Amino acid sequence: MNTATLNTPVHPAGGLRAPGGSKRxxxxxxxxxxxxxxxxxxxVAIGYLLVSGLARQAFEIVKKPLEATIVQEVQLPPPPPPPPPPxxxxLPPPPPxxxxxxxxxxxxVTPPAVVAAAPVITAVQSVAPVAPPPPxxxAPPPPxxxxxxxxxxxxxxxxxKQVTPQVPEQAIExxxxxxxxxxxxxxxxxxxxxxxxxxxxxxxxxxxxxxxxYGCAANDQEMVAVQDFTFKVD
Numbered sequence: 289m290n291t292a293t294l295n296t297p298v299h300p301a302g303g304l305r306a307p308g309g310s311k312r313x314x315x316x317x318x319x320x321x322x323x324x325x326x327x328x329x330x331x332v333a334i335g336y337l338l339v340s341g342l343a344r345q346a347f348e349i350v351k352k353p354l355e356a357t358i359v360q361e362v363q364l365p366p367p368p369p370p371p372p373p374p375x376x377x378x379l380p381p382p383p384p385x386x387x388x389x390x391x392x393x394x395x396x397v398t399p400p401a402v403v404a405a406a407p408v409i410t411a412v413q414s415v416a417p418v419a420p421p422p423p424x425x426x427a428p429p430p431p432x433x434x435x436x437x438x439x440x441x442x443x444x445x446x447x448x449k450q451v452t453p454q455v456p457e458q459a460i461e462x463x464x465x466x467x468x469x470x471x472x473x474x475x476x477x478x479x480x481x482x483x484x485x486x487x488x489x490x491x492x493x494x495x496x497x498x499x500x501x502y503g504c505a506a507n508d509q510e511m512v513a514v515q516d517f518t519f520k521v522d
Contacts, residue, residue, distance in 0.1 A: 438473060438509075438510040438511055438512040439509055439510070439511045439512070440511070440512055440513070441474070441511040441512070441513050442513060443472065443513035443514070443515045445505075446474050446504055446505060446511050446513050447472075447474060447479070447502040447503065447504035447505070447513070448503065448504075448505070449502060449503030449504075450498075450502055450503075451498045451499075451501045451502065452498065453491070453494040453495050453497065453498035453517055453519075454494055454497075454498075455491075455494070455519055455521065456490055456491065456493070456494055458490060459488075459490050459491065459519065459521055460521055462490075463521050464488060464490055464519075464521060465519055465520045465521050466487055466488040466491060466518075466519055467486075467487055467516055467517065467518045467519070468484060468486070468487030468488065468491045468492065468495050468516070468517045468519070469484075469485040469486045469487055469514065469515075469516050469517075470482055470483065470484050470485060470487075470495050470499065470514070470515055470516075470517065471483040471484075471485055471512060471513075471514050472499055472502075472512070472513050472514070472515060473510060473511075473512055474502075474504045474505075474507075474510070474511045474512070474513065475507065475508070475509070475510040475511065476506060476507070476508070477503075477504050477505065477506035477507070478502065478503075478504055479499045479500060479502050479504065480510075482495070482496050482499055482500075485514070487517070488519075491517065491519050494519075495517050498517075499515075
């Protein structure tokens with residue numbers, strides 16, 4: 289067995305020289321001090337997890353089966369098909385109608401001769417003429433319209449201008465007092481008639497003389513007014 293001997297030059301300082309080169313090669317450790325610290329920390333952490341039981345719980349959580357729920361899509365049934373169109377029944381054709389009968393003109397018939405009827409003799413009786421009735425008398429003329437009665441009025445309105453009657457001397461001597469009620473008929477702006485209704489007779493003449501000088505409203509329709517005249521002797 290042939291053994292090949294590797295001749296590697298050695299540096300005088302104790303290092304190896306790279307073949308074909310002049311630089312020195314110093315072998316170094318694979319991990320530095322930082323790497324060693326990281327490895328030590330990882331081992332310490334794994335050991336703590338194993339001691340505290342956290343690793344076992346994590347393993348059981350991973351070990352649990354995963355539950356999956358499958359949601360099935362609900363598919364609605366298709367709509368019912370539309371009803372078929374109604375079938376049209378073919379009606380049988382109407383039976384042929386018989387043609388109308390041919391027109392046959394009626395036979396010509398000669399009408400019989402008309403026999404003139406015998407004249408009818410009527411008995412005529414002579415009647416004496418009747419005299420016409422006498423004419424009706426003419427209608428009487430319509431009655432003349434009844435004139436409307438005199439219009440009642442207020443003496444102060446009908447006769448705004450009035451005269452106060454004078455007290456007779458006899459009444460002054462006798463000390464007679466009283467009230468005379470008179471009905472005055474007025475037409476054409478003056479008093480046409482005086483009717484004494486009540487009161488002492490000694491004052492009647494004085495009342496008639498006073499109303500005869502009244503100034504009244506000119507009116508063609510007759511008016512009637514009643515007035516009281518009071519005579520007082522002290």
